[in-house]
Amino acid sequence: MRVFFTADTHFGHRGILGMCSRPFDDIDSHDRALIDAWNAVVAPEDTVWHLGDFAYRCGPQQTRRIFEQLNGTKHLIRGNHDHKGETLRLPWASINDLTEVTVDDQVFVLCHYGLRTWRNMRRGAIHLFGHSHKRLPGTSQCIDVGVDNMSYAPVGVETIRARLAELPQLVFLDGTDEEPSMTLQTAGR
Structure with a gap:
């Protein structure tokens, strides 16, 4: 069993095509492409954590049909478009606003929204978000x-680790950190 993460599929949301410059001609081809891409990497026995905004302005039957076509055991981290409607009635394995999971000895803090700080961030916990x-x-x-x-x-853990390695180092200073030496300049002096 493998574990995957995703967010912001916005199934059924015609407006997302223009808002995010998604390269699809219409919402039907968008939804079909996302279903196919999902099932190309996720096997039925895998687990997927969906970090919010599963569907928006998608009819109840269509939302359910899409959900049933997607491989894997699916967990939902609620997004701003998931608080009403059919999405919450789907048979998710779990529904949370924020949770932590450990995969391959790595702690992941999952939330739809990007957080500035999170539990155990100084102990190597990785924050995954959408929105x-x-x-x-x-x-x-x-x-x-x-x-x-x-x-x-x-995406799986290997892809996430590879992408994180390309990003700038997180610098978090608080009262217990040694601040880098710098000259403090004050206006007017």
């Missing part, structure tokens, strides 16, 4: 796993 549609840059410890940032398909 930003590729507009919020990641760091070496956090990344947008939404379809706009991940070639329209769920």
Whole structure:
């Protein structure tokens, strides 16, 4: 069994095509392409954590049909478009607003929204998020796993690690850190 992460599929949402410059002619070809991309990487025995905005302005029967076509045991981290409607009535294995999972000895903090800080971030926990549609840059410890940032398909731990290695180092200073030496300049002096 493998574990995958994704977000912001926005099944049924015609407006997302223009808003995010998704390269599809219409919402039907968009939805079909995302289903095919999902099933090309996710096997029936795999697990997928969907970090929000599964469907939007998609009819109840269509939302259910799409869900049933997707491989894997599916968990939902609620997004801003998941709080009403058919999405919450689907047979998700779990539904949360924020959770932590451990995969291959790596702790992942999952939330639809990009967080500035998260539990155990200084102990190597990685934060995965969606919502930003590729507009919020990641760091070496956090990344947008939404379809706009991940070639329209769920991604596994290896892909996430490779992408994180390309991002700038996370620098977090608090009262216990040694601040880098610098000259403090004050206006007017």
